Amino acid sequence: MAICNVTPDSFSDGGQHESVAMALQFAEQAQRDGATIFDIGGESTRPGATPVPAELELARVIPVIEEVRRRCPGLIVTIDTVKAEVARAALRAGAHAVNDVSGGRLDAAMFDVVAEHGAGMVVMHSRGDVPDMASLAHAHYDEDVVAQVCAELLAQVTRARLSGLTDDALVLDPGIGFAKTSAHSLALLRELPRVVSLGFPVLVGASRKRLVGELTGVADPARRVIGSAVVHAIAAQRGARIIRAHDVSATREALAVAVALEQR
Numbered sequence: 001m002a003i004c005n006v007t008p009d010s011f012s013d014g015g016q017h018e019s020v021a022m023a024l025q026f027a028e029q030a031q032r033d034g035a036t037i038f039d040i041g042g043e044s045t046r047p048g049a050t051p052v053p054a055e056l057e058l059a060r061v062i063p064v065i066e067e068v069r070r071r072c073p074g075l076i077v078t079i080d081t082v083k084a085e086v087a088r089a090a091l092r093a094g095a096h097a098v099n100d101v102s103g104g105r106l107d108a109a110m111f112d113v114v115a116e117h118g119a120g121m122v123v124m125h126s127r128g129d130v131p132d133m134a135s136l137a138h139a140h141y142d143e144d145v146v147a148q149v150c151a152e153l154l155a156q157v158t159r160a161r162l163s164g165l166t167d168d169a170l171v172l173d174p175g176i177g178f179a180k181t182s183a184h185s186l187a188l189l190r191e192l193p194r195v196v197s198l199g200f201p202v203l204v205g206a207s208r209k210r211l212v213g214e215l216t217g218v219a220d221p222a223r224r225v226i227g228s229a230v231v232h233a234i235a236a237q238r239g240a241r242i243i244r245a246h247d248v249s250a251t252r253e254a255l256a257v258a259v260a261l262e263q264r
């Protein structure tokens, strides 16, 4: 899953895909480099980022969704949003699925909108609201962070089912770096098979994140390519089915090796 933030303020690719032409060029390159899913977002969750009104988010993402669907028909398009209104318009514009970093917590209508469209949904674990969900404000767990994250994900699965979503429409994501210290994120990556054992495809997104910076000592997010690729390769070995990444070609290389080594 290639990441396309149509935002001026995302922590590592802010401003790089602001025009439709730039986003499209990135989509075409991502497809050539081996991405099968293209995740388009119009609101950053960087700690302290300014929340974006729905109208602005829509103005950023809808033209990109329409153009990517027109010009890259082979890509599965996901809309990265916590707002049901944005999800609805994006699905109407041709997006196939919703990637909600609040896992359906922040907008009561989200699961209904996804169900009405017969779409898929990534249910990511986080806590708090957009400005603080990627901070440590809510990073308080008892000794078993994996059990708590799994329980909170399953609570959202229950809500999804109540809205009529079937399990085959859902992907779960432990939310690396969201309301988690690096120790919490590491525990989830080490014990990823426990998340996988919930029975849903699992997505992992560690691309260029603080965790990778802390482990490698690389301060510039855009230069955290090798550390991110290693985390993702190991996550794939431990059962992740979708990897969300900024650097598609490096990620593909890492995954090709990791998957080959797993095959018997």
Ligand code: HH2
Pocket: 003, 005, 007, 009, 010, 011, 012, 013, 041, 043, 044, 045, 046, 080, 099, 100, 101, 122, 124, 173, 175, 176, 203, 204, 205, 206, 244
């Ligand atoms: N991480 C980010 C955004 N969306 N979606 C899923 N499913 N999983 C993730 O780990 C995830 C996500 C944050 O990264 P990024 O989009 O690069 O930054 P920003 O929020 O600043 O736009």
